[in-house]
Amino acid sequence: MPIETGAPLPDVEVAVIDADAEVTRVHTGELFAGRKLVLFGVPGxxxxxxxxxxxxxxxxLYKDFKARGVDVFCMAVNDAFVMKAWAASQQVPSGFKLLADGNASLTKALGLEMDGTAYGMGIRSRRFALYAEEGIVKLLNVEKPGELRVTTAEVMLEATPQ
Incomplete structure (x- = not known):
């Protein structure tokens, strides 16, 4: 069952990738504390x-989120090396953090896993985006399979307070 609005974000260890820094391992409780944030998950x-x-x-739209005081995190069930290469290939700006959830610990704790074994992908994250303040979920949008409508940057930016 997916996490619900009003619930605290889970506290699990993930690898954090930032464009200007080495990969670090951190607990999400520490990483998300004291922040307004958008966390979005992708299948891969x-x-x-x-x-x-x-x-x-x-x-x-990263600068627009930052102008509102909102940090942005992207997570996928991939290892840190893949996520670091993806960040470089996508020219992810400094401060925008990618989370490597290699064992799907965060994905499962959020209740947002999907079984992609039919596509050779194993357990992955469903496509979702959430907005949280101080570690509490204020908004959760989850896509229907094959869609990209309710989790876009534009939708989430409009949903964040100014």
Whole structure:
């Protein structure tokens, strides 16, 4: 069952990738504390929709989120090396963090996993976006399979307070 609005974000260890820094391992409780944030999940780095439409929208609007005091995090069930290469290929700006959830720990704790074994992908994250303040979920949007409508950067920017 997916996490609900009003619930605290789970506290699990993930690898964090920032354009200007080394990969670090951190607990999400520490990472998300004291922040307004958008966390969006994608089925996989380098996959077509994720690379051509989903992540690029957030990269393009990153400064607009920051102007509202909102941090942006993208997560996928991929290892840190793949996520670092994806960040470089997508020209992810400094401060925009990618989370490598290699064992799907965060994905499962959020209740947002999907079984992609029919496509050779194993357990992955459903496509989602959430807005949280101080570690509490204020908004959760989850896409229907094959869609990219309610989790775009434009939708989430409009949903964040100014």
């Amino acid at each position: 780095a380098f996959t077509p929709t994720c690379s051509e439409r989903h992540l690029p929208g957030y990269v393009k």
